[in-house]
Amino acid sequence: MGLFGKKKETFKIGMSAPAASDARVKILGPGCRKCVALEASVQQALLELGSEEVIDHVTDYAQIAAYSVMSTPALVIDEAVVSYGKVLDATEAKQLLQQKL
DSSP states (O other): OOTTTSOOOOOOOOOOOOOOOSOSEEEESSSOHHHHHHHHHHHHHHHHHTOOOOEEEEOOHHHHHHTTOOSSOEEEETTEEEEESSOOOHHHHHHHHHHHO
8 A cells, every 4th residue: 555655745835025126115915905005105204205216016925024013004114014904194204214214
């Protein structure tokens, strides 16, 4: 029968580090309306600051989990999660961007 004689193969499954990207500002979320609203607020805040930073929208669940974020949308600035689980308005986003950028 050979059921007990087979060598078992094991695979190591682990979380990899967040994907490297040139963007310093990232929105984490699946693309729901809250994620889109947060992206619009951050875009407005960047315009008010006169910054031409590129916003990267991360929708891959594995990459989101690599940031240890369990509720979306989340805002990441310079690889640090600064807000998660709520939609910031442009004023709040502007304050966070001024502190981190």
